[in-house]
Amino acid sequence: MFINWKLREINLKIVYYGPALSGKTTNLQYIHAKTNPNIRGELVSLKTRGDRTLYFDFLQLELGQIAGLKPRFNLYTVPGQSYYVGSRRLVLQGADGIVFVADSQRERFQANVEAVKDMAENLRSLGLNPESMPLVLQCNKQDLPNAVQPSVLQRRLGMTKVTCFPSVAIKGTGVFDTLKAIINLVVAQAQKKL
Amino acid sequence: METGISLPEDLSAQIDDILLELRRKAEAECVLLADISGQLVSAQGRLEDIDPVTVAALAAGDVAAMSELVRQIGEPNPHGSFLHEGENKSIYLFSVAGSFLLIVIFGADTPIGLMRLFVRRAAERLYPLTAEFEEVMGQPQDVPLGDFSATLADELDRVFGGL
Ligand SMILES: Nc1nc2c(ncn2[C@@H]2O[C@H](COP(=O)(O)OP(=O)(O)O)[C@@H](O)[C@H]2O)c(=O)[nH]1
Ligand SMILES: [Mg+2]
Numbered sequence: 001m002f003i004n005w006k007l008r009e010i011n012l013k014i015v016y017y018g019p020a021l022s023g024k025t026t027n028l029q030y031i032h033a034k035t036n037p038n039i040r041g042e043l044v045s046l047k048t049r050g051d052r053t054l055y056f057d058f059l060q061l062e063l064g065q066i067a068g069l070k071p072r073f074n075l076y077t078v079p080g081q082s083y084y085v086g087s088r089r090l091v092l093q094g095a096d097g098i099v100f101v102a103d104s105q106r107e108r109f110q111a112n113v114e115a116v117k118d119m120a121e122n123l124r125s126l127g128l129n130p131e132s133m134p135l136v137l138q139c140n141k142q143d144l145p146n147a148v149q150p151s152v153l154q155r156r157l158g159m160t161k162v163t164c165f166p167s168v169a170i171k172g173t174g175v176f177d178t179l180k181a182i183i184n185l186v187v188a189q190a191q192k193k194l
Numbered sequence: 195m196e197t198g199i200s201l202p203e204d205l206s207a208q209i210d211d212i213l214l215e216l217r218r219k220a221e222a223e224c225v226l227l228a229d230i231s232g233q234l235v236s237a238q239g240r241l242e243d244i245d246p247v248t249v250a251a252l253a254a255g256d257v258a259a260m261s262e263l264v265r266q267i268g269e270p271n272p273h274g275s276f277l278h279e280g281e282n283k284s285i286y287l288f289s290v291a292g293s294f295l296l297i298v299i300f301g302a303d304t305p306i307g308l309m310r311l312f313v314r315r316a317a318e319r320l321y322p323l324t325a326e327f328e329e330v331m332g333q334p335q336d337v338p339l340g341d342f343s344a345t346l347a348d349e350l351d352r353v354f355g356g357l
Contacts, residue, residue, distance in 0.1 A: 002233050006206040010342070011233060034357045041245055044252065055255045060247050066349055067341035074232070074251065090258040094231025176354040183350060187343040 001096050001190050003069070010069045012186055013094050014179075016077040017119050018101035019111035023140040023169040024077035027101060028059045030172045031075070031179060039063060055079065056091045073183060089122045097134035097186040099178055101169075102157065104139045104147035109156070116157050134185040137164040138178045143171070206236065208323055213238040216298070216316040220309040223283070226297040227290075227320070230254055235294070235327075244299065253287050253297050261289075275313075277306070286310070290317045294324045 002011040016024040025045065032043040039062055046055040057077040062070065076095075078088040092098075100119070102112045120130040137159050139150040150166045153159075163181050167174030213225045217239045224239030226246055232254035237246035260276050273289040281302070286309065288296040296317055300309060 004206060004235075006203045006210075013231065013233070035354075039353065041248055044248055046252075046255070055259065058248060058251045060251075063346075063349055063353060066345045069342055071342075071346060072247070074247065076251075090255060094229065094233060172357070176357045180347075180350045180354060184343070184347050187339060187346055191339045191343055 001186070008065070008069055009072055011072045011074060012096045012183065013074045013076065014097050014099065014182055014186070015091055015095045016075065016099045016101055017088075017092075017115065018078075019103055019108060019115040020079070022101045022103035022108070022112075022115075023138075023167075024101045025057050026140075026169040027099070027138075027175050027178070028057050028075055028077055030169060030175045031061070032059055034172065034176075035061065075179075088118070089126065092119075092122050092128070093126055095128075095133070096190075097136070097182045099136050099138055099182050100157075100159075100162075101138045101140050102153055104141045104150070104153060104166075105144055106146045106148055109148070112153070112157060116159075132189075134182065134189050135159075135162050136178055136182045136185060137162045138167050138169075138174060139164060140167045140169050140174075142166045142173075143168045205323060205327060209236050209320065209327075210238060212316050212319050212323075216296075216312055220298060220300065220312040221304045222298045222300040222309065224299050225316075226250055226253075226299075228254055228295045228297060230258070230293055230295060239299075249297060249299075250295075253285075253295060257287055257289060257295055275310075279306075286313060288313050288317055290320050290324055293328060294320070296320070 016027055018024055028043060032040060041060040044058040056079065059075045061073045061075070064070065076091045078091045100116065123130045123133060137154060139153050141147055150164050154162065154164050165174040165178045165181065167178065169175055209227060213227060213236055217225045222239060224237065224241055224244065226237045226249060227235040228250035229235060232251035234247050234250035257276065261273060264274070273292040275286065275288040278285045284300055286298040290296055296313060298309065298313060
C-alpha cells in the first residue's frame, strides 16, 4: 500500500495468481469491459503469439475521494507457465493482496496445487510472509461439467479459512464479488496492523 | 515491502523538485519516478499524452526483464539504464540504486548525451531521498484509515453493484 499525502492518493496492488489458463486475464477483461471508462485505464496485456500472458496484464481503477483519499487499485495478473517464474516474482513484488484463481476442472487439480506452492515460495523469496498476505480464492470455470465443488477445492488447497467465491469469469459471475472482497480485506488488514 | 508506506509531503516535494529540474535541464517532455514494483511515486512535465501509472508499471516490468537478461549473460551489476530511441518519442529508464526507477520521456530534439548526464546527476541527488523513503516504507505507518475503509466498502458496492 502506498499513500501519497501530497496527492492524497492511496494505491493498492492486487495480483491475480494461479495456474496457466485458469481465467486470470478473463477476470481483468471482464472488469475492464464492465466498468465506467471514467474510472479505469487501458487494459495492458503483454502476450505472446499464442495469446498466453507473457509478462503480465495490467489494469488500473480509480475511485473518487473517500474520506479525503483517492483510492487507486492496480490490478496485475501473472503468467501461469512455469518458465515465467521470473516475471511472476516481479509482479508479486509490493503486492498488497492476492486473488488466487483456481481452475475448478478436476484434471487441473495438480496444476492448482503446484501454483499454490509456487506462490508461497515466490512470496518468501521476496521476504513476504504467505500466511499474512491478504488472500481470496476464486474457484473459476464452475460452468464446466468436470468442475469440482468450491468447498472441495478449498479443502484440498489448504484454504479452508480463505474467503472463497465460485465463479464463471467468462460470464462475469463472481468477478466483482472477488474484487470487492480482496480490496476490503487489504484495507481491513492494513488498519489492523496499525 | 510488507507494511504500508506513505510518502511524507516534504520528502515528496523534494523529489518533485529534482524531477522538475531534470525535466528542464534535459529538455525532456516528462520525468517519472517509480519504485521497482511499478508503483508511481512522482510524475512531472507534460503528461497529457501518457498514462503515468501504466507507464510506471510497464517500465518496472521492462527493467526487471532486462536485469534478468543482463544477469543471464554474466554481467555482475544488472542495474543499469535502458534507452529506446523512437522516431518521435524516446524513453530512457535509469535504475536508482536498484530499488527505484527514473523514467524520462523525450522528443527527437533532445540531445541524448546531455540528457544521460543530467539523469545521472539527478539520480545521485535522489539516492539519499529514496533511501529515506525506503526507511519510511519499512515502518508501520500511523495511517488513519477508519472512515476510509467503512466508506470504501459502500463505494465499491455502489460502483461495482449490479456488474
Ligand atoms: N468455460 C469457461 N472458460 C473460461 C472461464 N474463464 C476463462 N475461461 C477460458 O479459459 C481460457 C484461459 O483464460 P485466461 O483468462 O486467458 O487464463 P489465464 O492464463 O489465467 O490468464 C480462455 O479460453 C477463457 O475464455 C470460465 O469461467 N468458464
Ligand atoms: Mg493470462
